[in-house]
Every structure is written in structure tokens, then in C-alpha cells.
Amino acid sequence: MGAENQELRKVGLKVTLPRIKVLQLLENASDSSHHMSAEDVYKALLEAGEDVGLATVYRVLTQFETAGLVVRHNFEGGHSVFEIAKGDHHDHMVCMETGTIVEFYDDEIESLQHKIAAKHGYDIVDHSMVLYVKPSAS
């Protein structure tokens, strides 16, 4: 039995075929397909010959998000994209011209964010930071 099997049980989700397939897909997602929309996942599964419904993909992704297995991002342009949660937090840079997504993490920025929230009497629950960029004119 695959490791996905265990992961699902661990978060209290019944082990079903759709869930296993979606989880495998996201875990093995290559660099370029690291961030996938529900539609992306759905089409990938269809192409792999798996017979899942789009509604199920949405349901499963939402459950995974709640369970902390995946992270949902709302970049500009309406639809959400998901990526497997690898434990590490990072922010994103989206190239407006190529669509490339670069992940980065900056300790200094993180601590400044906390400092600012604290200054206003708040604790940070979560945050999103996306830099929309273009290749720098050399």
C-alpha cells in the first residue's frame, strides 16, 4: 500500500481512490506543474485514464486544504491553485509574461510583518504575499 494511504488515514480521511489519485498527482507534480488548479488536476487525472468527477476534485482539494495536506493560493485571475504542503512556508513571485512561479522565503520580511501586526495590536494568523513581476530589462 502506498504512503498516501497512511497520510490520508493520519488526517482522518477515508482512503478512497479519488483521494489517493489526487494526492499522488500533487506529490509527484513536476516543477512546472507544482501549482495546479482544480481543472488542471481534473484534466491530468482524465488523461491518466482515471474516472473522477470535477466536483469530486474540488471536494477532495478542499478537504486536503482543511487537513493541511495542501495549500490553496488565490493569485490574480479568478481561479485557485493548489500545491502539496511540504511544511515549509514560502511566498510567491509570478511572472506576468511567462507565467513562471518562483517560490521564496525571506526571514527579514517575515519578522517585519509580525512587528507591524503587533504594533497594531494583532497576531498574524496567516498572510499572503505575491510579487507580480516581469523579466528585468537587462
Add this chain to the structure above:
Amino acid sequence: MGAENQELRKVGLKVTLPRIKVLQLLENASDSSHHMSAEDVYKALLEAGEDVGLATVYRVLTQFETAGLVVRHNFEGGHSVFEIAKGDHHDHMVCMETGTIVEFYDDEIESLQHKIAAKHGYDIVDHSMVLYVKPSAS
């Protein structure tokens, strides 16, 4: 003639009633209604007795965004919110418990963002940073 009149001409938009009304509404928006969705604007105008269509509100807001008169934000939860562009750039902090929105600006973070983008060979076109917070447990 109101000042909105001039502002519209300045950006090359024909002066029409819906545009004037939407612009006035956003300019006079109180602190709590500083950030409004298209629906918010639509309902506010209806309550004020103005007879505009929701589609027109969307069109006008999009035109204003293009013209730089307003800024559109995509906070979590699907719909967009707009605010009059007062020239100054700032980021947001959204309280998950009260819905309060705090605006802030941090020079240090801004420069770090540019430094990071540059490190990856990019220029920043735009960025969004939203801190989702809760009142700090005292």
C-alpha cells in the same frame, strides 16, 4: 460642477451620471466603507435613489481601475473590493474576527521585495501583501 467632473475628463472618460455617482461615492466613503465591492457600490447607489445597473457599476469600476482612479484588491473569498487611489501605496491587514481592515506601509519590506525580485532576475510590476490577523491575546 463638482471636482469629479474634472477628474473624469482628466483621464479621458466622458462625464456621465453613473461615473460621477460612483466616483463621489468612493471619494466620500467613510472609514468603514473605505473598501467596497461592486455589489456594495451598487446597493449604496440604489439606496441613494440612483438608478444604475449592476453591470454598469462593474464597467465603471473597471474603467476607473484602468484609469488609475481606483485600486482593485482580491482578498480571500472570491470577490474584489475597490478603494479610491489616493496616490499612496499601502498594504493591508484584515482582522479575521472583526473584519476590520488596517492599511499600512513599510519601507523596509518594500525594498526587500525589490531586492528579492532582482536576485531572481525580475522587476516588480505590482505586488499584493495581506496579513490575516486576530486581536492579540493580551
Add this chain to the structure above:
DNA sequence: TTGGTTGCAAACAATTTGCATAAAT
């Protein structure tokens, strides 16, 4: 006059939900 603008209804895209059926424990 004449082209830009509006309102309304229909069209859309992304996501959610109801429900009868199918599968997991």
C-alpha cells in the same frame, strides 16, 4: 449627428450542492 454609454437580460467561469448510487469499514 454620432459614437460612446447605459440597462437589462443572457452568457460565462469557477465552484458548490442535492441526490441517488457506489464504495469503504
Add this chain to the structure above:
DNA sequence: ATTTATGCAAATTGTTTGCAACCAA
């Protein structure tokens, strides 16, 4: 056997578009 999950189609939500009537320049 029970309970939960799935697939499909229909329903929602937020936003856009086609088009005839309308208004600003």
C-alpha cells in the same frame, strides 16, 4: 450493514457581454 464518498446535473456566485435605446460632445 452502515456510514461516508462519488458522479452527474442543476444551482450559486461574481463578473462579463450582446444589443437596442439613450445621452454627451
